Amino acid sequence: MKLRISNATDMHGKSRDVLIENGVIVSSLSAAPDLEIDGAGLLVTPALIDPHAHLRSPGQEEKESLETGLQAAVAGGYGSVVCMPNTAPVIDTPEVVRALLERASQLGLARLLPAAAVTQGQQGKLLSDAAALKAAGAVMLTDDGRTNEDAGLLRRALIYAAALGLVVSVHAEDAGLRGDGVMNEGLVSETLGLPGNPVVAEAARIARDLEIVAATSGRLHVQHLSSARGLELVRGAKAQGVRVTCEVGPHHLTLTDSALESFDAIYKVAPPLRLQSDCDALLQGILDGTIDCIGTDHAPHTAAEKERDLLEAPFGIANIELCFPLLYTRFVHTGKLELTRLVELMTAGPAQLLDLPHPSLEVGAVADVTLFDLSSERRVDPSAFKSKARFGSPWAGEALRGWAVATIVGGRVVYDARA
Amino acid sequence: MKDLLDFSKLDRAQLEGMLETAVVMAGVLERPVKKVPALQGFTVCTAFFENSTRTRLSFELAARRMSADVVTFTAANSSTAKGESLKDTIQTLEAMKIDAFIVRHGASGAAHQVSRWTNAKVVNAGDGRRAHPTQALLDAYTLKQKFGSLEGLEVAIIGDVRHSRVARSNAELLPKLGAKVRLCGPATLLPAELEADGVTVTTDIGEALTGAHAVMALRLQLERMSAGYLPSLEEYRETYQVNAQRMGKARPDAVVLHPGPMNRDLEIESVLADSGRSLVLQQVANGLPVRMAVLYHLLVGKN
Numbered sequence: 001m002k003l004r005i006s007n008a009t010d011m012h013g014k015s016r017d018v019l020i021e022n023g024v025i026v027s028s029l030s031a032a033p034d035l036e037i038d039g040a041g042l043l044v045t046p047a048l049i050d051p052h053a054h055l056r057s058p059g060q061e062e063k064e065s066l067e068t069g070l071q072a073a074v075a076g077g078y079g080s081v082v083c084m085p086n087t088a089p090v091i092d093t094p095e096v097v098r099a100l101l102e103r104a105s106q107l108g109l110a111r112l113l114p115a116a117a118v119t120q121g122q123q124g125k126l127l128s129d130a131a132a133l134k135a136a137g138a139v140m141l142t143d144d145g146r147t148n149e150d151a152g153l154l155r156r157a158l159i160y161a162a163a164l165g166l167v168v169s170v171h172a173e174d175a176g177l178r179g180d181g182v183m184n185e186g187l188v189s190e191t192l193g194l195p196g197n198p199v200v201a202e203a204a205r206i207a208r209d210l211e212i213v214a215a216t217s218g219r220l221h222v223q224h225l226s227s228a229r230g231l232e233l234v235r236g237a238k239a240q241g242v243r244v245t246c247e248v249g250p251h252h253l254t255l256t257d258s259a260l261e262s263f264d265a266i267y268k269v270a271p272p273l274r275l276q277s278d279c280d281a282l283l284q285g286i287l288d289g290t291i292d293c294i295g296t297d298h299a300p301h302t303a304a305e306k307e308r309d310l311l312e313a314p315f316g317i318a319n320i321e322l323c324f325p326l327l328y329t330r331f332v333h334t335g336k337l338e339l340t341r342l343v344e345l346m347t348a349g350p351a352q353l354l355d356l357p358h359p360s361l362e363v364g365a366v367a368d369v370t371l372f373d374l375s376s377e378r379r380v381d382p383s384a385f386k387s388k389a390r391f392g393s394p395w396a397g398e399a400l401r402g403w404a405v406a407t408i409v410g411g412r413v414v415y416d417a418r419a
Numbered sequence: 420m421k422d423l424l425d426f427s428k429l430d431r432a433q434l435e436g437m438l439e440t441a442v443v444m445a446g447v448l449e450r451p452v453k454k455v456p457a458l459q460g461f462t463v464c465t466a467f468f469e470n471s472t473r474t475r476l477s478f479e480l481a482a483r484r485m486s487a488d489v490v491t492f493t494a495a496n497s498s499t500a501k502g503e504s505l506k507d508t509i510q511t512l513e514a515m516k517i518d519a520f521i522v523r524h525g526a527s528g529a530a531h532q533v534s535r536w537t538n539a540k541v542v543n544a545g546d547g548r549r550a551h552p553t554q555a556l557l558d559a560y561t562l563k564q565k566f567g568s569l570e571g572l573e574v575a576i577i578g579d580v581r582h583s584r585v586a587r588s589n590a591e592l593l594p595k596l597g598a599k600v601r602l603c604g605p606a607t608l609l610p611a612e613l614e615a616d617g618v619t620v621t622t623d624i625g626e627a628l629t630g631a632h633a634v635m636a637l638r639l640q641l642e643r644m645s646a647g648y649l650p651s652l653e654e655y656r657e658t659y660q661v662n663a664q665r666m667g668k669a670r671p672d673a674v675v676l677h678p679g680p681m682n683r684d685l686e687i688e689s690v691l692a693d694s695g696r697s698l699v700l701q702q703v704a705n706g707l708p709v710r711m712a713v714l715y716h717l718l719v720g721k722n
Contacts, residue, residue: 309528310527
């Protein structure tokens, strides 16, 4: 397959053609292209990489199937997605990893990068077979969906994973401090009478984990930062040379706990939505380089699950399809953030976390490429999502620009909005 | 009025209008035939996802006194145990042509959710820690009965404020009617965030009671001990029980309230609860005309 993208604009504002043959970016095609895409007026970047998504396979296909999840990913401009292991069964054996990879390769959409559980069944008791999981294709270890309550076990996991070159990624919340909280603890939760989950649950756990990783040869990744205080702890540790990276999700950058005043479980997410000052601090963390990458934490549920009461409804927002347009519109278009930095957070940042080759449009790079339309607006329409979570979205109706036009993975067009 | 979920959208005139209607309803209840045809042809459904026989009976009687048809849905455990979402449950019931839902639920916000999912009128009969508006209205009614007006009244609410919908609703309602509320309890059960215009927060029960016109003791759930909010019942009794001795700090004509059911000799001294200062049974009696008034305003009221 030979492909030519002509006259697109890269993130530096330079007009360029991208030529693709045999899945790689080349300097010239050996013959006329099979497909030519007019990139005039479109942004071209390496395809996005999501270091954190819940694709719900295996076993929770009522929420999302591998097919709908990966379709949603490519529609969002993603070429690679790390899927979290809190599935049924948990992704904690090489067999499950291989089965997922095989199924994903049959689908031929985004590249699937499975994260495997740190502990067997995510039970927090026994280490999973990390070497075998890595050999099967797992790219990181995490018990996300649960918290790592046993500090000794986390320490040993970090040490063991370090020898394999695997990063351990943590959902940093202290279970005791979090309690039965369903939203940020503060003025809004006390007024609404909903059980609160305080910032200290995140901060205390991050502080603990930073001390632990600093005392090992391991590498820690802090998932979905939600608070200014959590960010500050990571920033301090980085300044001292601690081997830690961190991510932030689109909802924690754009929504606050006052959204819960609607009593709509669509806003119930873990960690919880906090205050505007936290959103502002997280944006600052992006600007000053503390935050390494954007992870969507795409976490689809069924409509029926989200139509339960606020205590029973599960945590999570489906957002992988609109992450780039949302962040582009809210922050780049408004002049708060450079386009190059946003692209870096969604390509090079995750690649570095996962030890993947540096995403690039240069000759010789793997042809994972996305085209975005920065100039026209389209409203968020959840009913048109590829994800199964089509019942609603916190951003429904919001006019966004920066929607993916085409996503190319390994030289194949896997998503084409113009088709 | 579409709903009574809390008091956020109601002004003083509307609230006082409802209390005045309650006075009329109380008159009806004094007649030999305690029934009016005001709600004839309307169907009211008490949808109780959390047990509360007393509140349910009070609402059902209120509806029947106005000739409404009453049906009852109770789910001791939530509907999700049967795999049905709250939305499905409500829409299933609505399909039976319900005019008003009276919703009791263990989760804060459930009545708001129900209101979003139905065209019927909705009365919040208690949602989690959030609100119990008819309880606060009957408390206001009871205080008005005693003092003539709520203007300038100092009302102390003592106990597990954190988990109390009664405290939140009273802290929302009473200042709108001119009273001042003092919230008081052990620090772990007293969110400082509840401080607002007309609402103060203190852990010092002496301070809370001094000069108070009314003292409301809140029910203490025994699970607060096992959840680590409190060390022991004994310590709670020693430090926060509303008793005759502590009432010495309040005004000489101060009254005692309790939303029920009482843990006698825990949050409230039994002797005090049965004394002339106690309006506990009057609160229960007043629940009826107040709930009649609420249903009347919702179903046939002009606005």
